[in-house]
Amino acid sequence: MLKICTVYFDGFYTPDYVARFYDSLKKYSTVDFQSVCISDTDVKADVVLPYNHNSKIVKHWHKLKFFSPQFAYQNPDDEIIIMDIDQVIVNNIDDLLNHPVEENELVTYGQWWSDALKFNGGFYKFKSGSLRKIWDDFALNPEFWQLNYYNKGIVHKKYYGEQNYVGNKVKEHNYKLTLTPHEWVTKYTDDYAENLKLNKMYMDKFDTDYMILDNEVNEKLKVVHFTGVGRKINENYLL
Amino acid sequence: MRIICCRFGNKFNQWHVDNLKHMIDEYSGLKYDSFEVIEDDLYGNWFNKFQMYDRFRDGENLYFDLDMVIYDKLPNLIRKDFTLLDDTWWRAPAHTPLNSSIVSWTGDVSYIWDKFREQDDFYVDTYTKGSDEWYYKFIDYKTYDKVCPSIKDYIYQQPPQFSVCTLGQMHHLQEKGWSGWYSNYFLTH
Numbered sequence: 516m517l518k519i520c521t522v523y524f525d526g527f528y529t530p531d532y533v534a535r536f537y538d539s540l541k542k543y544s545t546v547d548f549q550s551v552c553i554s555d556t557d558v559k560a561d562v563v564l565p566y567n568h569n570s571k572i573v574k575h576w577h578k579l580k581f582f583s584p585q586f587a588y589q590n591p592d593d594e595i596i597i598m599d600i601d602q603v604i605v606n607n608i609d610d611l612l613n614h615p616v617e618e619n620e621l622v623t624y625g626q627w628w629s630d631a632l633k634f635n636g637g638f639y640k641f642k643s644g645s646l647r648k649i650w651d652d653f654a655l656n657p658e659f660w661q662l663n664y665y666n667k668g669i670v671h672k673k674y675y676g677e678q679n680y681v682g683n684k685v686k687e688h689n690y691k692l693t694l695t696p697h698e699w700v701t702k703y704t705d706d707y708a709e710n711l712k713l714n715k716m717y718m719d720k721f722d723t724d725y726m727i728l729d730n731e732v733n734e735k736l737k738v739v740h741f742t743g744v745g746r747k748i749n750e751n752y753l754l
Numbered sequence: 755m756r757i758i759c760c761r762f763g764n765k766f767n768q769w770h771v772d773n774l775k776h777m778i779d780e781y782s783g784l785k786y787d788s789f790e791v792i793e794d795d796l797y798g799n800w801f802n803k804f805q806m807y808d809r810f811r812d813g814e815n816l817y818f819d820l821d822m823v824i825y826d827k828l829p830n831l832i833r834k835d836f837t838l839l840d841d842t843w844w845r846a847p848a849h850t851p852l853n854s855s856i857v858s859w860t861g862d863v864s865y866i867w868d869k870f871r872e873q874d875d876f877y878v879d880t881y882t883k884g885s886d887e888w889y890y891k892f893i894d895y896k897t898y899d900k901v902c903p904s905i906k907d908y909i910y911q912q913p914p915q916f917s918v919c920t921l922g923q924m925h926h927l928q929e930k931g932w933s934g935w936y937s938n939y940f941l942t943h
Contacts, residue, residue, distance in 0.1 A: 564929075568764075569765045571923065585909070585934040587931055651909065654906075655923070656923070
């Protein structure tokens with residue numbers, strides 16, 4: 516079974532993010548999947564598991580639980596996808612959800628708009644349990660890892676750095692890292708000037724006429740990720 | 755014989771108390787006269803446990819933390835003298851060798867409570883890593899032999915030669931959604 520896993524907690528987004536995400540997965544794919552959401556309130560998902568506010572694990576770091584084969588009722592043959600809910604699906608994503616993955620391999624978004632990170636953590640796909648050390652290492656000392664990249668000045672907001680952690684653990688444990696085609700995903704924001712710049716970069720990198728133009732979305736683009744500190748989905752700038 | 759546990763704050767709830775009792779009743783082989791739960795939140799942290807030394811001044815007493823897995827018949831853990839766990843056989847040296855996840859004594863050890871109450875505010879402010887360091891510095895104690903490993907070394911395989919594990923920092927394993935060998939012994943959520 517394919518499980519598509521997300522995390523929601525009160526404080527920044529709203530439960531309708533999960534519903535919108537779930538509905539768009541259904542709308543833009545023909546793939547059979549089960550959606551699982553760690554949440555502190557009722558949300559639209561096939562399975563909802565509790566978000567524990569009294570845990571030492573905080574915010575989006577709960578995502579890492581899905582790397583454990585003991586979480587979310589995983590079976591050995593399952594394929595697991597973890598996705599952020601601050602994404603808008605804009606074209607068919609069957610190729611994304613069905614992206615082949617092997618044991619000990621992490622498939623994640625290739626990203627093109629920044630040199631700071633090799634990949635974008637809005638999408639992780641792997642075979643159930645095959646990357647368990649990503650969770651096991653974290654679970655030994657979550658308080659350390661959750662602030663490690665902030666304390667070292669690598670990220671500039673507390674509790675950021677989950678992508679850095681996953682990337683480092685992939686290297687440390689010699690897991691294979693596979694990036695999806697870069698043109699499948701873009702960052703987008705509510706800043707007009709920044710979006711113009713992103714459009715220009717996309718056109719140059721992928722030799723196309725546009726990325727997002729008014730209500731038109733380039734056919735190569737599958738997912739728009741409203742990534743960045745304090746960023747929310749702003750559909751006025753998209754569809 | 756008296757079984758004791760302590761629940762306060764938001765970290766643990768009634769499920770955790772019921773779960774401990776369930777594991778004791780189903781798997782431990784322990785026969786006890788009363789199951790006591792300390793719920794008065796005097797200090798907002800682990801020093802609340804010390805109330806048991808004031809309240810229970812007679813008979814055989816056996817205390818368990820709520821974040822344990824009891825999965826088989828326990829060895830005799832009842833002790834005459836004040837006894838707690840020594841963790842140094844499974845973990846690196848830390849601020850204390852002791853772990854009060856399991857504690858036993860017979861009779862009156864209220865001197866522990868009295869000693870603590872002399873300067874409780876100071877102790878709570880000073881020993882911020884836990885009450886186990888306080889025992890180490892101020893109380894004469896005995897320790898158990900190797901009876902209770904940490905689950906961190908046995909996440910994927912039930913430790914065969916023991917009957918109880920501490921979850922340590924891995925409280926998440928008691929949350930809904932986790933399915934390992936340990937969850938077979940927990941109450942269903």
